[in-house]
Amino acid sequence: MTKITVLAGGVGGARFTRGLLQELANTDAGSSVTVIVNTGDDMWLDGLRICPDLDTVMYTLGGGINEEQGWGRPDESRRTSTEIAAYGRGWPWFTLGDLDLATHIVRTDLLRSGSTLSEATEFLCRRWQPGVTLLPMSDQPVETHVRLAAAVDEHAAGDLIHFEEWWVRYRAHVEVTEFVQIGLETSTAAPGVLEAIRDADLVILPPSNPVVSVGTILAVPGIREALRATRARVVGVSPIIGGSAVRGMADHCLNVIGVETSAAAVGLHYGSRGSGGVSGTGGVSGTGGVGGVLDAWLVDETDAAAVAELEAGGIRSAAVPLWMRDVSSTAAIAREVLAISALV
Amino acid sequence: MTKITVLAGGVGGARFTRGLLQELANTDAGSSVTVIVNTGDDMWLDGLRICPDLDTVMYTLGGGINEEQGWGRPDESRRTSTEIAAYGRGWPWFTLGDLDLATHIVRTDLLRSGSTLSEATEFLCRRWQPGVTLLPMSDQPVETHVRLAAAVDEHAAGDLIHFEEWWVRYRAHVEVTEFVQIGLETSTAAPGVLEAIRDADLVILPPSNPVVSVGTILAVPGIREALRATRARVVGVSPIIGGSAVRGMADHCLNVIGVETSAAAVGLHYGSRGSGGVSGTGGVSGTGGVGGVLDAWLVDETDAAAVAELEAGGIRSAAVPLWMRDVSSTAAIAREVLAISALV
Numbered sequence: 001m002t003k004i005t006v007l008a009g010g011v012g013g014a015r016f017t018r019g020l021l022q023e024l025a026n027t028d029a030g031s032s033v034t035v036i037v038n039t040g041d042d043m044w045l046d047g048l049r050i051c052p053d054l055d056t057v058m059y060t061l062g063g064g065i066n067e068e069q070g071w072g073r074p075d076e077s078r079r080t081s082t083e084i085a086a087y088g089r090g091w092p093w094f095t096l097g098d099l100d101l102a103t104h105i106v107r108t109d110l111l112r113s114g115s116t117l118s119e120a121t122e123f124l125c126r127r128w129q130p131g132v133t134l135l136p137m138s139d140q141p142v143e144t145h146v147r148l149a150a151a152v153d154e155h156a157a158g159d160l161i162h163f164e165e166w167w168v169r170y171r172a173h174v175e176v177t178e179f180v181q182i183g184l185e186t187s188t189a190a191p192g193v194l195e196a197i198r199d200a201d202l203v204i205l206p207p208s209n210p211v212v213s214v215g216t217i218l219a220v221p222g223i224r225e226a227l228r229a230t231r232a233r234v235v236g237v238s239p240i241i242g243g244s245a246v247r248g249m250a251d252h253c254l255n256v257i258g259v260e261t262s263a264a265a266v267g268l269h270y271g272s273r274g275s276g277g278v279s280g281t282g283g284v285s286g287t288g289g290v291g292g293v294l295d296a297w298l299v300d301e302t303d304a305a306a307v308a309e310l311e312a313g314g315i316r317s318a319a320v321p322l323w324m325r326d327v328s329s330t331a332a333i334a335r336e337v338l339a340i341s342a343l344v
Numbered sequence: 345m346t347k348i349t350v351l352a353g354g355v356g357g358a359r360f361t362r363g364l365l366q367e368l369a370n371t372d373a374g375s376s377v378t379v380i381v382n383t384g385d386d387m388w389l390d391g392l393r394i395c396p397d398l399d400t401v402m403y404t405l406g407g408g409i410n411e412e413q414g415w416g417r418p419d420e421s422r423r424t425s426t427e428i429a430a431y432g433r434g435w436p437w438f439t440l441g442d443l444d445l446a447t448h449i450v451r452t453d454l455l456r457s458g459s460t461l462s463e464a465t466e467f468l469c470r471r472w473q474p475g476v477t478l479l480p481m482s483d484q485p486v487e488t489h490v491r492l493a494a495a496v497d498e499h500a501a502g503d504l505i506h507f508e509e510w511w512v513r514y515r516a517h518v519e520v521t522e523f524v525q526i527g528l529e530t531s532t533a534a535p536g537v538l539e540a541i542r543d544a545d546l547v548i549l550p551p552s553n554p555v556v557s558v559g560t561i562l563a564v565p566g567i568r569e570a571l572r573a574t575r576a577r578v579v580g581v582s583p584i585i586g587g588s589a590v591r592g593m594a595d596h597c598l599n600v601i602g603v604e605t606s607a608a609a610v611g612l613h614y615g616s617r618g619s620g621g622v623s624g625t626g627g628v629s630g631t632g633g634v635g636g637v638l639d640a641w642l643v644d645e646t647d648a649a650a651v652a653e654l655e656a657g658g659i660r661s662a663a664v665p666l667w668m669r670d671v672s673s674t675a676a677i678a679r680e681v682l683a684i685s686a687l688v
Contacts, residue, residue, distance in 0.1 A: 046449050046450065046453050047449065047452050047453030047456050047457070048449065048453075077421065077423065077442070079421065079442045079443060080424060080442045080443070080445050080446050080449070081446075083442075083443050083445075083446030083447070084446045084449060084450060086446070086471060087446065087447075087450045087467075087468065087471050088471075089450050089453065098421070098423045098424045098427075098442050099423060099424070099427050101424050101427075101445075102424050102425075102427030102428045102430070102431065103427070103431075105390050105391065105392065105424070105428060106390065106428060106431045106433050108391050109390050109391030109433065112391050113391070123431075124431065127430060127431050127432075
């Protein structure tokens with residue numbers, strides 16, 4: 001009856017969790033998994049509340065994901081998006097598929113009617129049956145923005161733009177000076193989040209973006225403290241293999257907070273739980289650390305040289321194959337997480 | 345430079361106005377047309393504000409209507425609607441096409457951001473260029489409901505249900521005892537509405553539903569009085585031909601307010617402007633009359649016997665072909681409206 005809690009962003013966290021569920025189905029059918037999902041990428045678009053990471057996890061675990069692109073639904077049309085653009089509305093660089101759109105419409109309707117994001121998420125999951133308890137990190141809106149280093153298009157130097165605009169429109173290829181997370185400091189963890197960390201046997205940081213996904217979750221007041229205090233083992237999986245991001249553009253985010261793009265640097269950025277506060281700055285700002293959060297950190301077999309450095313930093317480490325090529329190879333990674341958690 | 349104002353519901357009013365515009369293009373290119381549209385059928389569905397009559401008029405005049413069904417856009421998919429239904433939301437009997445959906449999303453976004461319905465309508469019309477000034481009858485929400493005579497499905501006898509549910513789900517085939525228009529008494533005419541009636545040379549009541557379309561517009565405080573006071577001629581076109589509704593189910597609505605389904609009865613229900621208040625009960629309740637609103641009333645050639653009855657009631661009348669088979673035959677009806685308006 002192992003209780004496992006995963007702190008996830010979008011695609012990486014979703015795919016890792018799918019592998020974890022397969023592994024558990026084979027080895028520990030009585031286990032239960034809670035996934036706490038980053039909501040810092042959430043946004044309003046055309047009056048609809050979009051929650052990219054929640055939906056990616058829900059669709060991936062519920063069998064409704066577009067496997068090729070990693071987000072959205074398969075075989076979607078852009079007809080409604082195109083119509084919205086014909087009115088001069090929306091963001092031309094961010095289109096909503098016609099099937100995915102229904103999720104946003106239903107969620108927005110629920111939120112406008114007074115439901116919390118937790119309640120709306122639970123409602124949506126009744127359809128998708130993801131096989132986990134899916135929790136937003138917070139019910140309060142937290143929106144990650146980036147501050148532009150230089151003028152670009154209609155934006156001036158120093159302007160804040162939504163993370164999704166930087167990420168999707170500019171593919172993170174314009175320089176930014178900092179992340180600004182509107183609403184973060186006054187947010188509180190959603191119902192069940194702190195309990196899921198406290199009562200877990202194992203907490204996993206999957207290969208999600210360490211800055212704007214896991215870093216954002218860690219920065220919600222109370223969550224880092226819960227990770228430091230839990231009796232659970234805390235094991236992370238490096239999203240960096242051989243000096244570059246497995247997927248996405250985590251390197252651009254790491255650059256912004258001054259962390260090297262390497263498996264060792266990211267593990268040490270999260271820091272050791274045993275460090276008593278001297279290491280561990282892992283978070284979106286890179287300076288908010290109040291002690292590390294990791295017991296163990298898996299790196300890819302090609303990063304075996306990082307193991308000694310991590311262990312010198314108080315973090316148990318092992319080098320194992322970390323490419324999530326398919327569900328089966330991802331289940332093998334989850335098996336390594338379970339294995340190392342038994343050693344710490 | 346004739347100024348013409350039309351009081352319209354959905355399909356009938358939209359198609360009539362399209363014919364009117366063709367007639368004016370040929371004979372009076374300097375004229376201007378304002379269409380005041382019923383908003384009593386408006387509703388919230390899945391958190392989106394739906395304005396069936398405004399959209400039907402806008403699409404019809406802007407070249408975006410589904411000609412066959414008379415509402416919505418051509419070649420739409422129901423994929424998003426089907427997804428919403430998969431969540432157990434929406435009304436299974438009322439689906440939103442994927443193209444039409446964009447209009448509702450943009451309008452709702454504008455309304456939620458503080459725009460009035462007039463402003464949102466003006467914004468949407470920038471795309472569609474309907475060739476008229478399109479005005480909602482009111483910026484305040486007015487929603488027509490019907491009171492059920494007997495229990496049906498999940499509703500009890502005496503329950504109020506939204507007009508669209510009665511109309512679309514039950515095809516008006518369950519008995520109702522009255523129309524109840526929530527918000528009507530405290531509503532005010534939208535900006536420009538009373539002026540468009542006051543300053544017109546000609547006001548036209550097209551073959552729209554006399555109870556829930558034109559009747560609702562007339563019941564907005566101030567509109568009937570404006571029609572009584574305007575220097576314009578007021579000419580109506582019968583939506584009843586040979587004892588039945590040209591389109592839709594106006595007979596069911598007329599039954600509810602105790603008016604016979606005949607061209608003469610509907611004309612007399614609107615009443616003569618010259619009657620000084622003794623005739624004219626035209627409105628949704630059938631009892632709200634404070635004097636009639638018509639100078640003239642066109643009936644179909646098959647209803648020629650009604651002409652004498654109407655003229656005895658103080659309403660100039662003529663029997664002419666009233667079937668709107670296509671734009672050209674509809675333009676001919678508009679020509680008859682212009683002709684009779686010159687005689688009163």
